[in-house]
Amino acid sequence: MTARIIDGKAFAEDLRGRIAGHVNRLKTDHQLTPGLAVVIVGHDPASQVYVTNKARQTAEVGMHSEKYELPETTSEAELLGLITRLNADPKIHGILVQLPLPAQIDPTRVILAIAPEKDVDCFTPGSVGRLAIGLPGPVSCTPLGCLMLLRNEFESMAGLDAVVIGRSNLVGKPMAQLLLRENCTVTMAHSRTRDLAEVVRRADIVVAAVGRAKMIAGEWIKPGATVIDVGINRIDAPEKGPGKTRLVGDVDFEGAKAVAGAITPVPGGVGPMTIACLLANTVTTASLINGLTPPRDLTA
Numbered sequence: 468m469t470a471r472i473i474d475g476k477a478f479a480e481d482l483r484g485r486i487a488g489h490v491n492r493l494k495t496d497h498q499l500t501p502g503l504a505v506v507i508v509g510h511d512p513a514s515q516v517y518v519t520n521k522a523r524q525t526a527e528v529g530m531h532s533e534k535y536e537l538p539e540t541t542s543e544a545e546l547l548g549l550i551t552r553l554n555a556d557p558k559i560h561g562i563l564v565q566l567p568l569p570a571q572i573d574p575t576r577v578i579l580a581i582a583p584e585k586d587v588d589c590f591t592p593g594s595v596g597r598l599a600i601g602l603p604g605p606v607s608c609t610p611l612g613c614l615m616l617l618r619n620e621f622e623s624m625a626g627l628d629a630v631v632i633g634r635s636n637l638v639g640k641p642m643a644q645l646l647l648r649e650n651c652t653v654t655m656a657h658s659r660t661r662d663l664a665e666v667v668r669r670a671d672i673v674v675a676a677v678g679r680a681k682m683i684a685g686e687w688i689k690p691g692a693t694v695i696d697v698g699i700n701r702i703d704a705p706e707k708g709p710g711k712t713r714l715v716g717d718v719d720f721e722g723a724k725a726v727a728g729a730i731t732p733v734p735g736g737v738g739p740m741t742i743a744c745l746l747a748n749t750v751t752t753a754s755l756i757n758g759l760t761p762p763r764d765l766t767a
Contacts, residue, residue, distance in 0.1 A: 543577075
């Protein structure tokens with residue numbers, strides 16, 4: 468058996484098309500243009516590319532986009548002042564501050580300064596709490612993308628055994644909450660879990676988000692299971708030439724592909740969903756801020 472490859476790039480493209488339709492309806496029916504502000508401090512090349520892509524895709528779906536590129540020497544007070552202005556700006560419905568930040572800025576203070584109703588990255592305690600008790604609102608972008616891919620695979624996930632490998636606030640913990648909402652039986656595992664292989668072998672759904680290249684062996688995967696690989700790890704690729712590298716996930720893709728029912732590749736699986744779900748979250752926050760029900764197909 469060879470697993471079906473879950474094409475996150477194609478799904479994300481379809482999702483952006485649906486988002487553009489919802490944005491157009493908000494403009495036409497409610498004279499509302501969702502607005503996203505992205506803030507980056509410093510000149511990390513990878514972050515620069517990521518932020519540029521976010522701003523471009525925001526504009527492509529018809530949203531209002533603002534990008535703030537601040538110098539490496541920006542003070543914490545200056546950044547907090549910008550966030551205060553964005554919190555009060557009625558044109559802005561989502562605020563994202565790109566991490567990491569320079570050493571002179573406390574990221575916790577910055578995250579706590581973002582108005583909870585505009586927290587499209589879902590880092591604030593209010594966003595975390597809303598997810599935990601099931602209130603409407605945006606969900607962390609990567610877990611939301613994983614959930615959308617899983618919903619596309621299953622008519623219902625009720626009663627399935629799911630294991631989430633990784634316990635980060637960004638992916639692992641919110642992913643477990645979302646799977647519980649889908650009525651899965653959820654196991655939270657991590658690098659220190661005893662007999663991790665046996666835990667994984669029981670799972671109908673495996674979400675790997677531990678940040679270790681090929682940590683999950685193919686022989687650990689239950690035959691027919693669905694594998695969502697969140698990991699993005701760069702490893703040496705001497706076969707491509709001296710000094711060359713390539714991206715791999717947390718799962719041994721070739722080994723898992725031989726036994727799984729469906730699997731996301733790296734790259735091209737979960738990654739493309741993250742920015743698309745950021746746009747979806749901005750539509751959600753714009754709707755909620757204006758007393759409207761968010762589109763069901765963009766939410767958890």
